[in-house]
Amino acid sequence: MNIAATTPRATEIQSMTRSDTPLVRFHGVRKSFGELEVLKGIDLEVASGEVVALIGRSGSGKSTALRCVNGLERINAGELTVCGRALHGGKVDLRDLRQDVGIVFQSYNLFPHLTVEQNVTLAPRKVHKIGAAEARDLAEQVLAQVGLSEKAKNYPEQLSGGQQQRVAIARSLAMRPKLILFDEVTSALDPELTGEVLRVIAKLAAEGMTMMLVTHEMAFARSVADQVVFMHQGRIWESGKGDMLDDPQTPELRQFVGNGL
Amino acid sequence: MFGLTIEQIAFIFRGAGWTIVLSLLGFVGGTLLGLPVALARASRRRSLKIVSGLFVQLVQGIPLPVIMFVVYFGISIGGYDVPALVAAGIAMTLYSSAYLGEIWRGCIQAVPKTQWEAGECLALTNTQRFVFVILPQALRMAVPPTVGFLVQIVKNTSYAVVIGFFDLTYSAKVINNSTFMPFTVFTIAALIYFAICFPMSVMARRFERRLNRT
Ligand SMILES: Nc1ncnc2c1ncn2[C@@H]1O[C@H](COP(=O)(O)OP(=O)(O)OP(=O)(O)O)[C@@H](O)[C@H]1O
Ligand SMILES: [Mg+2]
Numbered sequence: 001m002n003i004a005a006t007t008p009r010a011t012e013i014q015s016m017t018r019s020d021t022p023l024v025r026f027h028g029v030r031k032s033f034g035e036l037e038v039l040k041g042i043d044l045e046v047a048s049g050e051v052v053a054l055i056g057r058s059g060s061g062k063s064t065a066l067r068c069v070n071g072l073e074r075i076n077a078g079e080l081t082v083c084g085r086a087l088h089g090g091k092v093d094l095r096d097l098r099q100d101v102g103i104v105f106q107s108y109n110l111f112p113h114l115t116v117e118q119n120v121t122l123a124p125r126k127v128h129k130i131g132a133a134e135a136r137d138l139a140e141q142v143l144a145q146v147g148l149s150e151k152a153k154n155y156p157e158q159l160s161g162g163q164q165q166r167v168a169i170a171r172s173l174a175m176r177p178k179l180i181l182f183d184e185v186t187s188a189l190d191p192e193l194t195g196e197v198l199r200v201i202a203k204l205a206a207e208g209m210t211m212m213l214v215t216h217e218m219a220f221a222r223s224v225a226d227q228v229v230f231m232h233q234g235r236i237w238e239s240g241k242g243d244m245l246d247d248p249q250t251p252e253l254r255q256f257v258g259n260g261l
Numbered sequence: 262m263f264g265l266t267i268e269q270i271a272f273i274f275r276g277a278g279w280t281i282v283l284s285l286l287g288f289v290g291g292t293l294l295g296l297p298v299a300l301a302r303a304s305r306r307r308s309l310k311i312v313s314g315l316f317v318q319l320v321q322g323i324p325l326p327v328i329m330f331v332v333y334f335g336i337s338i339g340g341y342d343v344p345a346l347v348a349a350g351i352a353m354t355l356y357s358s359a360y361l362g363e364i365w366r367g368c369i370q371a372v373p374k375t376q377w378e379a380g381e382c383l384a385l386t387n388t389q390r391f392v393f394v395i396l397p398q399a400l401r402m403a404v405p406p407t408v409g410f411l412v413q414i415v416k417n418t419s420y421a422v423v424i425g426f427f428d429l430t431y432s433a434k435v436i437n438n439s440t441f442m443p444f445t446v447f448t449i450a451a452l453i454y455f456a457i458c459f460p461m462s463v464m465a466r467r468f469e470r471r472l473n474r475t
Contacts, residue, residue, distance in 0.1 A: 098384040111394055126386075
């Protein structure tokens with residue numbers, strides 16, 4: 001199967017769906033772990049091509065919200081629609097969903113026994129059944145996107161943390177997702193390496209990729225995100241454009257920004 | 262040599278050959294049965310977990326010579342007359358599969374949860390994820406303890422002597438019966454066992470060190 005033909009480029013998706021329904025829509029979403037209610041009614045829409053930054057204190061439910069989007073966590077109440085699929089109620093084809101929704105983790109989670117190229121092409125080869133030649137082209141292309149063309153034959157352990165994280169981003173890109181989730185992807189990196197990863201994400205944003213990212217990098221959230229969402233105690237406490245961080249409306253956000261900067 | 266004839270020593274070595282044959286049988290059979298045991302033990306299906314768990318508990322709770330007897334006489338009750346090699350091979354297979362299964366289950370479960378999650382998030386099927394992501398990592402971890410367990414297999418084949426299997430222990434016993442030089446004869450047997458096992462122990466330790474380095 002030729003994925004280039006079946007999966008439109010991000011810009012085409014944008015023009016196709018911008019007018020239509022949002023790519024992600026939370027409506028009164030609730031999620032509990034046992035007795036502990038972690039999401040207490042989340043309403044949020046992410047349009048195609050949009051970049052949404054989730055910020056907030058530790059334990060406010062940012063990761064949980066993100067993990068609900070690709071079905072790693074199942075919501076308990078409300079409605080959650082992702083790329084046209086309802087994740088509430090009935091049975092959801094999670095494998096199908098995950099071909100549209102990529103995720104990048106704080107700890108990279110690369111496959112240590114595979115080279116960079118193999119890491120990047122494993123899923124396209126097994127899931128999209130592309131051939132060896134096509135896989136090589138694909139790896140070349142996505143590794144170029146993250147600036148790591150020359151590392152294709154290396155193993156993850158031979159790379160710096162920042163490089164590993166960029167490989168993880170390339171691995172997500174290789175599935176041609178409509179949406180990528182980033183969960184504190186620079187938190188394990190020192191400032192220098194953080195910069196190189198953030199530049200890659202900013203470039204993807206500029207190219208029109210839809211993204212939801214949990215981040216502690218306030219400057220980055222302000223400059224790159226179309227929508228900043230401040231979560232507090234399982235609720236969306238405040239949200240708006242990046243410049244909302246300059247003029248917090250709630251004492252909680254004011255305090256958070258004060259500490260964060 | 263040592264007061265024994267060349268023929269007598271050659272006889273002991275013939276026994277050693279059968280010890281190696283039985284060890285190989287035990288290892289190959291133990292692998293074939295141990296893999297599904299490991300998979301069942303590590304699976305999420307309760308029924309599989311319970312059945313395989315019972316099997317492991319049962320085998321590990323019975324002394325190997327008793328397993329040998331049960332298999333040997335169990336088959337003959339059925340009216341079949343089996344060579345001791347077959348009975349000993351089956352017994353060693355049961356024994357090794359229970360231990361190898363547990364060793365490998367540990368290796369599968371030692372692959373970090375985040376690796377399972379990463380595979381899942383890339384839309385791999387459960388089988389693809391297991392074969393291409395989990396298993397290769399588990400296998401790497403499994404090499405040192407598996408080679409280490411080979412030593413146990415070799416040593417424990419000596420229990421096959423209880424059902425009259427002709428191995429190193431048995432041949433040594435025979436030679437002792439005709440020469441009445443137990444110390445010499447069994448020292449030779451001990452040295453041969455050691456010569457088979459020692460290189461494997463060394464190898465296991467080397468593999469382990471290599472694994473710890475990376
Ligand atoms: N699998 C789980 N089982 C039980 N409790 C969980 C689970 N995952 C998260 N929690 C709890 O849910 C709450 C919200 O967690 P979450 O990881 O969403 O927070 P977060 O905003 O991402 O925080 P951080 O900035 O520390 O990553 C926390 O109290 C956490 O302990
Ligand atoms: Mg988190």
